[in-house]
Amino acid sequence: MAPAVEERTVLDLDAAVTAVTAAALRPGPLGRVGLELEAHLVDLDTPAARVPWARVTAVLESLPALPGGSRVTLEPGGQVELSGPPAPDAGGAVAALRADRAVVATVLAGAGLGLAPVGADPLRPPARVCPAPRYRAMERHFAAVGCGGPGTAMMTATASLQVNLDAGPPGGWSRRVALAHQLGPVLVAVSAYSPLLGGSATGWRSSRQRVWGALDQARCGPLLGGADPAGEWAAYALSAPVMLVRDPDTGAAEPVLTRTTFADWVTGAAPLAGRRPTAADLEYHLSTLFPPVRPRGYLEIRYLDATPEPWWPALAAVTAALLDDPVAADAAADVTAPVAGAWDRAARDGLADAGLRTAALRCLAAALPAVAATLRPAVEALAELAAAGRCPGDALLAAARAGGPEAALLSATETPEVSP
Template sequence: MSIPQQGGGPIERFEQLAEYIASGEKPAADWRIGTEHEKFGFDTKTLRPLPYAGETSIEALLQGLRTRFGWEPLFEQEHLIGLTRNGANVSLEPGGQFELSGAPMATLHETRAELDTHLAEVAEIAGPMGAAFMGLGAAPVWREAEMPMMPKGRYRLMTAYMDRVGTMGKTMMYRTSTVQVNLDFGSEADMVKKMRVALALQPVATALFANSPFLDGKPNGFRSWRSNVWSHLDDARTGMLPFLFEDGAGYERYVDYVLDVPMYFVYRDGHYIDALGQSFRDFLKGELPALPGEKPTLSDWADHMTTVFPEARVKKYIEMRGADCGDRDHLVALPALWTGLMYDTGALDVAWDLVKGWTDATREGLRRAAAKSALQGEAEGVRLLDLSRQVVAIAREGLARRGLGEESCLDVLEPALATGAVAADRLLALYNGEWGGDLSRIYTACRF
């Protein structure tokens, strides 16, 4: 989840909403790779989730990183809720999932180095206090009542709202973790093409990185429970954005979509003001019930844009949101996959040719098949294993043409492409075999 945004001053013209997105346009030479990943922390003695405060806690970890490694603190009221350093941020998801939002990097080698530094720093602080972290897409054992709530006003408001609009909103907030990559675009047409490919092929990422087959201490019937959760969260702000495949798609159409999504909050003077279910269109007119007579700033618009959760999202860059968190090599492979597809013109063209004939039903069908069956899924005659082999080959060629030796970052995906078995399948095999149904062994197997 995002920290409060710094979008700018008063909105005086409606066109500023689209201009805000357009301000992210960059020439190809300036395109960068920003990787974000969340991970579950736990007490190594009790195997319980880390609370916010205490001797073995999220707060103690943040303080340790701040003191030892020069991170600058981010506070909400009196609570330390994040860190920043050299363009990167450490932040907290609602249930204490510990997130690194990496700095924009020029190469995947830099992305890998940043990740390794982060994991080493976290381990140096967490180890002595008896804490550790694991890479999974969903908390495998902990029930909802066991999950702590981080002291952020945004999360209190969202928690109260989730049961009104879906059935799995709180599960998403407190018991799922993801890895995503943020990539740049050069123009409105480039944004549209990249978003179309990103949305259509997000099920490939879901399938390849599926890593959440357990919930409440037992198999849940899905390879990516995290992805399934997003299908039952809030239809107004999730999904595959069919409108982006229609004629006329662009910045203005995306703005209309975001304006139609009900608000969560307005951030003022360090406080989150309840605007649950209210309309940003009313806000633009000075008629928001939460702040009568007040009109929004571009910072408010930037905040509101972070409360839509489609499978790929536009801000001043594009976010790929379809993958479960995994181990260290998979955390690098995810940005490698999308960088290879998006940052080479030839690869992007080939990927678009692969998917441009699909219908909304095909894209949605693949999304649901990937969550249920990973690489064994299919929809409308498209088999995810076959599709994934094609897509990874395209990405590999795109990376090779960058001439930086980055294509090796995709090697970790080859066993899955050869056998059709992803991380979730391997965990289920261990659970049903060597582990004898003892899921406590997953804390060691998936530990960073």
């Protein structure tokens, strides 16, 4: 985006398109992997209650420096997110994030708290605990455009594993972005770990993906995978409704309660806040767009459910291999073509769907030779699960049948022992 000195420069349509297109994908070699993993925060004494915001922030302020360099942030429902820096490969990224999560989990356990990396909170109703004005404003926008319930659920009751990969050489961008989307339904099914939401079984293997599918698809739907992915991202961004407008002096965010596209704002067809947008407004607008694959110079793969060990390391390794290894990528492109676009089938049925199961097994087999030796046992375990037509979340359903949604949440909660 524009440098800081130009943030208040008023944009015209051509300048906005140029800025988004230029920032979408950054040329370079393939190989680096960054991981971000969210988890629901659980009070081990009262799992059915959300942890108050003041308690969350106080505990996290006591964290030491993390050995892998991860950044720790909080989501509106109190979910804890660890975002690792880019590593040379998936093995290094997993090792660093594991080390950092162990430190965070130990500190939280000392305060009676645990982390539950689950795609959707199986027990507690969606509710915001973060008081930040941005999230209050987001709730108001979602309600105004007709998806208030899914909007609150997305912000406060879902958690994901995000895999960040280099864009690679420009000559391969079109095929790479298209493949990242085409893999989506298969990897949604393979990662599905959210069969419950807010205390009830939903009938969907990935309730997280179901929630995202119920949101405004002009903001959260997939790109089309055309010949010019950077230009397509610019068209997507300019056609998406503006969610929030910040005061340029105070930074306070106000919700937009109409479906006003950024293009209409920038051309003056629909003025917002009595002014035209600046470069800073465009950058802020981009932060409110959530497609399943988001170009940010690199590629954010955003469609995987959060899962516990050993599944999240396996999913990270498989996703990177299927996109970065040329042999695995070619195989994945062929076997996923019949189920391209089957997002709802994947979320609802998971690997019980025969077509998705066939594609998943072939993808896992193609990825395995390209996976680091340290991660192969986890990938092999994932392949065995898939061969049986099962998803990681089937264990949550079993726990819920045996002991209810609270048992399901606790079964996925990491609680390392703490010395007295």
